[in-house]
Amino acid sequence: MIAPVTHIVPVTTFRRERILPVPGKILVRKGQKVSATDLVAQADLHAEHLLLDLARGLRVSPKQVSQYIQVQEGASIEKGDLLAGPVGFPARRVYAPRDGKIIMMDGGQALIELAGKPLQLKAGVPGEIAELVSDKGVIIEATGAVVQGVWGNGKVEFGLMSVLAKSPEHLLTPDQIDVSMRGAIVLGGRCENAEVLQNAEDLPLRGLILASMPGALAKVAQKLQLPVMLLEGFGARPMNNVAFKLLSTNDRREVALNAEAWNPLTGVRPEVVIPLPSDGYVAPRRDAETFAPQKQVRILRAPHASQTGVLLQLLGPSLLPSGLRAQAAEVRLESGENVIEPLANLEVIG
Amino acid sequence: MPPSLVDADSMLVVDVGSISTRAMLFDVVEGRYRFVAAGAAPSTAAAPFLNVSEGVRAALDNLQQVTGRSFLDGSQQLIMPAPGDGSGVDAFAALFSAGAPLRVVVVGLLEDVSLESAKRLVQTIFGQVALSISLNDRRKPEARMDAILRTRPDLIVVAGGVEGGASQSVLKLLEAVALACYLMPENQRPQILFVGNQALKARVEATLGGLAKLHFAPNIRPTLEVEQLEAAHFQAAKIFGLIRSQQLPGIAELNTWAKGSLAPASTALGRVVRFLSKTHGAKKGVLGVDVSASATSMAAAFAGQLTIGVYPQLGLGQGAPELCEYASVASVKHWLSHPITDDQIIDYAYNKSIFPASLPVTPEEFDIELALARQAMQSALRLLASGFPDGVAGPGGAMLPWMEPVILTGSIFARAPNLAYSALLALDGLQPTGASTLVLDQNQIAAALGAAAAVNPLMAVQILDSNSFLHLGTVISPIARVRPGVPVLKLKMTYEGGQERSLEVKQGVIEMLPLPYGQTARLQLHPLHRADVGMGSPGRGGTMRVIGGALGVIIDARGRPLKLPDDVGKRSELYKKWLSSLGAKQS
Numbered sequence: 001m002i003a004p005v006t007h008i009v010p011v012t013t014f015r016r017e018r019i020l021p022v023p024g025k026i027l028v029r030k031g032q033k034v035s036a037t038d039l040v041a042q043a044d045l046h047a048e049h050l051l052l053d054l055a056r057g058l059r060v061s062p063k064q065v066s067q068y069i070q071v072q073e074g075a076s077i078e079k080g081d082l083l084a085g086p087v088g089f090p091a092r093r094v095y096a097p098r099d100g101k102i103i104m105m106d107g108g109q110a111l112i113e114l115a116g117k118p119l120q121l122k123a124g125v126p127g128e129i130a131e132l133v134s135d136k137g138v139i140i141e142a143t144g145a146v147v148q149g150v151w152g153n154g155k156v157e158f159g160l161m162s163v164l165a166k167s168p169e170h171l172l173t174p175d176q177i178d179v180s181m182r183g184a185i186v187l188g189g190r191c192e193n194a195e196v197l198q199n200a201e202d203l204p205l206r207g208l209i210l211a212s213m214p215g216a217l218a219k220v221a222q223k224l225q226l227p228v229m230l231l232e233g234f235g236a237r238p239m240n241n242v243a244f245k246l247l248s249t250n251d252r253r254e255v256a257l258n259a260e261a262w263n264p265l266t267g268v269r270p271e272v273v274i275p276l277p278s279d280g281y282v283a284p285r286r287d288a289e290t291f292a293p294q295k296q297v298r299i300l301r302a303p304h305a306s307q308t309g310v311l312l313q314l315l316g317p318s319l320l321p322s323g324l325r326a327q328a329a330e331v332r333l334e335s336g337e338n339v340i341e342p343l344a345n346l347e348v349i350g
Numbered sequence: 351m352p353p354s355l356v357d358a359d360s361m362l363v364v365d366v367g368s369i370s371t372r373a374m375l376f377d378v379v380e381g382r383y384r385f386v387a388a389g390a391a392p393s394t395a396a397a398p399f400l401n402v403s404e405g406v407r408a409a410l411d412n413l414q415q416v417t418g419r420s421f422l423d424g425s426q427q428l429i430m431p432a433p434g435d436g437s438g439v440d441a442f443a444a445l446f447s448a449g450a451p452l453r454v455v456v457v458g459l460l461e462d463v464s465l466e467s468a469k470r471l472v473q474t475i476f477g478q479v480a481l482s483i484s485l486n487d488r489r490k491p492e493a494r495m496d497a498i499l500r501t502r503p504d505l506i507v508v509a510g511g512v513e514g515g516a517s518q519s520v521l522k523l524l525e526a527v528a529l530a531c532y533l534m535p536e537n538q539r540p541q542i543l544f545v546g547n548q549a550l551k552a553r554v555e556a557t558l559g560g561l562a563k564l565h566f567a568p569n570i571r572p573t574l575e576v577e578q579l580e581a582a583h584f585q586a587a588k589i590f591g592l593i594r595s596q597q598l599p600g601i602a603e604l605n606t607w608a609k610g611s612l613a614p615a616s617t618a619l620g621r622v623v624r625f626l627s628k629t630h631g632a633k634k635g636v637l638g639v640d641v642s643a644s645a646t647s648m649a650a651a652f653a654g655q656l657t658i659g660v661y662p663q664l665g666l667g668q669g670a671p672e673l674c675e676y677a678s679v680a681s682v683k684h685w686l687s688h689p690i691t692d693d694q695i696i697d698y699a700y701n702k703s704i705f706p707a708s709l710p711v712t713p714e715e716f717d718i719e720l721a722l723a724r725q726a727m728q729s730a731l732r733l734l735a736s737g738f739p740d741g742v743a744g745p746g747g748a749m750l751p752w753m754e755p756v757i758l759t760g761s762i763f764a765r766a767p768n769l770a771y772s773a774l775l776a777l778d779g780l781q782p783t784g785a786s787t788l789v790l791d792q793n794q795i796a797a798a799l800g801a802a803a804a805v806n807p808l809m810a811v812q813i814l815d816s817n818s819f820l821h822l823g824t825v826i827s828p829i830a831r832v833r834p835g836v837p838v839l840k841l842k843m844t845y846e847g848g849q850e851r852s853l854e855v856k857q858g859v860i861e862m863l864p865l866p867y868g869q870t871a872r873l874q875l876h877p878l879h880r881a882d883v884g885m886g887s888p889g890r891g892g893t894m895r896v897i898g899g900a901l902g903v904i905i906d907a908r909g910r911p912l913k914l915p916d917d918v919g920k921r922s923e924l925y926k927k928w929l930s931s932l933g934a935k936q937s
Contacts, residue, residue: 022502264396344707345705
């Protein structure tokens with residue numbers, strides 16, 4: 001059976017696509033080194049437009065407007081530029097009300113795209129531009145440790161990681177975030193209340209890597225400017241041991257935290273990357289595997305949520321404590337306990 | 351049915367869902383079409399595969415292991431027609447529900463007339479209205495255009511103008527649509543469906559034809575009083591398939607195998623429900639219910655008139671947080687039989703949204719899952735009912751009209767721990783009234799038959815009539831305004847052998863009368879305290895013929911609307927009692 005994979009890898013060379021939702025402008029060149037926060041592409045996704053009635057401004061019929069036009073379609077304009085006229089006495093003219101670009105002139109009207117803030121796409125990972133994808137984006141090759149999360153608030157940052165979590169079960173409290181951590185990306189364990197998030201924003205931290213937080217805080221976290229990533233999910237879940245060991249042994253190292261929202265349809269997933277030197281080897285894409293004995297797995301749901309272990313055997317349809325029957329496997333947890341888990345609740349760690 | 355009327359045609363139907371892809375084989379056995387077997391595999395529309403074909407082939411492999419029959423040749427192409435060596439199939443159909451909901455912009459003249467109908471049309475496919483534009487919209491045309499551009503819609507539905515009515519206002523609204531399409535890259539322009547004043551077709555074509563792929567369907571609001579969605583729904587379903595073919599690699603190949611008959615799962619379920627409505631007569635409606643991770647879908651038909659609703663915001667997977675928000679956490683909590691906090695419900699919903707395929711292992715988590723399902727059905731029914739034709743027969747108010755049968759499909763019903771769970775889930779979530787019949791789609795083939803009906807209607811008819819569906823039981827639901835414990839119904843059941851069994855049913859209980867599966871009996875109903883059992887008016891009784899289901903005959907006298915105690919301990923006791931009444935063994 002096909003098994004989903006979550007990447008918790010000490011060192012690998014990997015590639016990540018950064019693609020704009022609409023065609024735009026690529027800001028980097030092939031072979032260029034980038035940091036996680038460097039802009040790689042931008043597009044006018046949220047451009048505002050203005051429909052200017054030139055005929056009314058000149059007090060002529062729409063058919064007559066063309067003889068008084070002073071700019072061409074496609075021209076960039078600045079506020080105050082003359083667009084049409086003069087007509088009559090006293091002379092009537094139409095000026096550009098704002099900076100922008102003439103998109104279309106038709107029927108006595110001008111459609112102007114106003115200059116605005118473009119959608120800017122950050123690299124997300126530190127690495128080298130391996131490929132340019134026409135006018136849509138880039139593929140970045142990077143090397144380092146990778147730990148994928150399950151939820152992110154859509155922000156990206158790069159900075160020193162400060163490990164506050166003393167154990168996988170660590171509870172991050174508001175008082176633990178102090179001024180010595182300003183500008184750091186904090187590995188914080190579980191979070192239970194909004195004050196933690198607010199303190200992180202106020203200080204400010206550069207990012208928060210959490211094991212879990214209450215679902216009720218999801219909307220609060222989404223409004224923050226700093227990236228917040230969950231490794232396990234919602235509620236009071238501890239951090240899985242594999243991720244904890246890897247991250248906690250990299251205290252004070254620079255990390256890239258890309259807390260993009262997980263989109264299963266595109267494969268985009270939040271992750272933290274710890275840049276490490278490259279040996280030139282590109283890891284094959286292993287985002288899906290099959291369940292088989294000896295595979296290291298993570299459990300996604302209660303009562304053993306976030307625990308990791310080794311798949312011992314596939315059991316076929318099995319009765320669960322909930323009364324449901326499902327394809328299941330026997331898993332040996334790190335504690336040595338053997339448990340039966342439905343395959344639907346397992347991810348292979350790879 | 352004489353065997354000679356049946357072509358010996360085997361049929362394969364593939365259903366690409368958001369979690370699983372299923373391949374179902376139907377064939378002729380002893381002169382009649384039968385459901386033979388199904389194979390399943392995880393769907394592969396999402397990363398890392400990004401192509402549904404992988405899941406389809408895995409499901410076919412699984413079906414091959416079950417049946418010993420191969421379906422693909424060496425080049426991984428479908429063997430069709432069957433060459434006679436035991437491999438391949440003679441016909442193929444496909445349906446889909448995988449992928450994200452379509453982002454839709456609706457444009458209409460009046461908010462509570464054409465725009466409302468356009469929104470209801472969107473609800474008949476797997477779509478979410480991301481933006482509405484109407485005549486009352488105070489924004490400038492360029493601001494509307496910017497809103498459309500920001501929305502990046504898959505589909506724009508334009509309604510407005512009754513037949514022979516407004517034209518200029520509709521065309522004026524189209525200016526923003528035209529400008530937005532003009533500014534979009536050609537390969538990202540949406541499909542446009544015009545369902546307004548038909549006199550405007552030529553002018554709409556002139557305005558939008560060169561800018562986007564334009565489709566037409568009959569006016570969904572031909573007069574102010576009349577709403578007609580059915581024809582537009584089938585056109586919208588076709589467009590949905592077209593969009594999915596472009597979005598999800600592998601869907602187009604399936605459509606080729608299906609010779610262009612690919613259908614959305616909700617449309618396919620609607621076909622089955624409409625067909626049953628036509629064959630079951632005009633007195634009652636027929637209801638089909640599918641509660642899944644991606645959406646809760648319902649189809650109801652009255653005398654062949656179909657109402658479909660697909661509600662992604664009421665799904666048990668990605669939509670679970672939205673379901674909690676839409677219906678309120680308190681509403682969900684009210685269904686629970688374990689002491690579970692609001693935060694635990696919200697956490698559960700968010701975790702389901704990131705792991706939609708995962709399963710509840712503990713009884714507490716399963717309790718939350720069932721509570722979400724019950725609330726999803728309640729909320730979906732309220733939305734669906736707004737599209738029911740006027741004057742449908744029923745007890746009135748917000749209660750469900752008379753429905754028979756009610757088809758329960760989806761894994762939450764089919765994979766429940768036992769039949770009592772499935773029945774109680776349906777009784778709580780749907781709260782049928784009068785006399786109804788619960789039919790469990792235990793093999794999850796109802797929607798597949800709807801897709802198959804487009805290719806082989808006889809096969810769909812015969813399978814619907816076969817034992818592939820499990821008749822759970824006739825349900826009598828008396829409605830009376832009395833306190834719990836007061837008798838509301840006296841009944842007498844006369845079995846085929848002449849034995850009789852009498853029972854007095856009190857308000858607040860569920861009773862199960864044993865009647866072997868498939869056996870018939872005569873049931874005399876004598877309502878008390880003017881209880882309404884759906885026999886014409888409150889207090890009126892009568893005699894009816896009932897057929898035994900897997901749970902015999904069920905009397906649900908808990909009242910409508912169902913009122914559960916606020917205390918979770920009392921609820922827990924009641925659930926145990928009700929499940930026990932339905933034959934579940936308690937641990």
